[in-house]
Amino acid sequence: MHTKLSGWDDTIVAIATPPGIGAIGVLRISGSQAFDIIQKLFPSKILKEQPANTLHVGYLKEDENILDEVVISLFKNPASYTGEDVIEIGCHGSVYVQQQVLDALIRNGARLAKAGEFTQRAFLNKKLDLTQAEAVGDLIASNTKASQNAALKNMRGGFSNVLRELREELIKFSSLIELELDFSEEDVEFADRNKFLILIRDIEKTVNRLLNSFKLGNVIKNGVSVAIVGKPNAGKSTLLNTLLNENRAIVSEIAGTTRDTIEEIININDILFRLIDTAGIRDHSEDIIENMGVLKSKEKIKQVDIVLYLFDANNMEVEELKLIEDEIKGQNPNTVLVANKTDILQKELHEQFAGAIFISAKEEIGIESLKNILFAMAGGTSINNENIVITNARHYAALTEVLKSLQDIKSGLATNISGDLLSIDINRSLHYLGEITGEVTNEDRLNYIFSKFCIGK
């Protein structure tokens, strides 16, 4: 028997395709009343008598009012996305028609779905664990091959499988220790403490690897911010244009994309770099530090992942550059000095600026090297399709707690603490591991996680 949590008995509906006009629009309805509700509007066939996973063409009618000619897809509980009865209605892609069909379904007993509610039901019906559900959201938001791959891998349970293995091994030891507690008066030791220490160290290694992958995961999922700073006439706009003209990223227009603060996005070997041109930040002051073109950009410099300090190599003193370098690197160590206009630079001056990248934004010299450096600084060289990469701050936070409790277990083992105290630390590890996959959770947290999904998913 298929079990459900209580409070999820109603039948939900939403438009599942992007808003706007297209050839077709798809509405999705899920819940125990899905067939009954559609049946009221679809006179041509008895839908319940049709086999699962079949398609049916016919008119959607409310009373005598024809709404549309539609194609209906039937999925039956539990073999559906949500685990409930699911029907998808492919209608003509007029905004008006889609809205009419939606309204009719609501009038006939469906409730408008909340954001992410279909996937939340899939989670509650154990069709997906929480990391897989989150990966569905990530896949829909993906905009590079790397972010698509990371999401697909997690959607298929890659991350969950790693966590499950860790949990299972911990649970094995945990139950041996619990067994000891039952026999506590006899002072037996079922759980071999040395083997346990080895296991904990292994788990710790895996958790550390996952935690370390987050920096890359974040880069894959959210891209890398790069501030281009420098004095007026250093060539910042020319550099920006050169980078953009060669390789402008196709980035989808998402509501909430940080277009307002971010200038332009480029894709370098499948990592998105958000280039922030600080050219707009003018310095009118005579103060020497401000004149460096740095001070006004200070806030940006602290916030971004990488700073490119661009200077005109024909018009820069070695001493001044040293001052600037110290000033900026004090704010952000991921700073690259970029010597521009080297196409007109005297040869002997190259040595002065050792450590800088030499380019000519205008003549497009050194641009490939600069991009390779950006890619390497972002950790791009370690992207591969094999490793599990965590991309979610929630997972990072929980794994950090797992690591802490593993360290507590280790100290416990070192000081030979009693089985019941050890058991507490093990349960803490298990708790945080379970929180990631959703085995341990609460409704508020779930609602928060799914509220970030789009309607219809």
Next chain:
Amino acid sequence: MHTKLSGWDDTIVAIATPPGIGAIGVLRISGSQAFDIIQKLFPSKILKEQPANTLHVGYLKEDENILDEVVISLFKNPASYTGEDVIEIGCHGSVYVQQQVLDALIRNGARLAKAGEFTQRAFLNKKLDLTQAEAVGDLIASNTKASQNAALKNMRGGFSNVLRELREELIKFSSLIELELDFSEEDVEFADRNKFLILIRDIEKTVNRLLNSFKLGNVIKNGVSVAIVGKPNAGKSTLLNTLLNENRAIVSEIAGTTRDTIEEIININDILFRLIDTAGIRDHSEDIIENMGVLKSKEKIKQVDIVLYLFDANNMEVEELKLIEDEIKGQNPNTVLVANKTDILQKELHEQFAGAIFISAKEEIGIESLKNILFAMAGGTSINNENIVITNARHYAALTEVLKSLQDIKSGLATNISGDLLSIDINRSLHYLGEITGEVTNEDRLNYIFSKFCIGK
């Protein structure tokens, strides 16, 4: 055997859902290679062995690269939208993922579909006639109940059926007359000229009714433009706001919607009125006519369907109003005089402005009456679900030609012209009737008609 026109042998693909991010996106592929192309990317099942109208979940893979987990809908030739093999792929609604899947299908042998090409194939494969195909486009663009109904009725063949009946009756007579020609030396008359005259008059009546419905059809499909003109301080903006606040239309954001020139849209009993506020058109001149607030709006006044001339009833001379009325009605007979600010008007002044509508935009007095008048002027009262209404200028033009040839037939009958001459006029009628449904057509015309569709339909 299912027949196809030549030159349509390739397999086409397009994203069929609206552009952007959603829970799901649907790609559609149609043509003889549809199954083979998808099969290269869908390893889980032999799709050709699956029954038609079934759904299949699995991974879409190109080499070892997973593109997405998808739901595949199978439709088999000839029982599909286009009459060809059609497969729809429901994938995750990331713009990036949809594009990746589209690119993979093109790499594997599909061609990107042109706008309307799926429907054009449906037409060429005789799944739809031309008026039905055009109705599909109208349905997708529909934004009111009336435009949805008109499109649905035509999509179901309502208009085609009327035309087919007319054609069949004409053809019956035509063949009798052709028969006479075969026996021309014997001077027989198989076709009863009196009966034929009665038939022609009946057909003429139907064609006239259809032609007359075009005004309403145009209103249903394209809405009604209304210019609000008047002197500064007549209350134009207040009236506009009052109309909008009560009943602002939900109009989809279509690329190409005439937002630039049109101010606001309201829905009155299912007809869309585009209200053009000429408040922006200022008159600085001292000239008396310009001071009427009319001259600068002259162009608009000529172009729109209805003109509302708004004036402050407390600040208008009867003589001046008469002058203005003549001036405006000379440009556009569909002018309504609207006396505003009647909430503060002395009672006896009402009689002065007989023929005007009395309102107070500020106090929302008389607004319902004004809306009823707009609705009636647009012909809204004759909207009903039963009558066939033509909404397409192409159909109007062809029916006008039909009417002309019917009149020629009538004069021919009156002057007792020979059967072979009569036959020419009958064939001309048949030609134009056939042009509407697409029985008579040429490729350029077809390409033009379908080019106005969206991609994926």
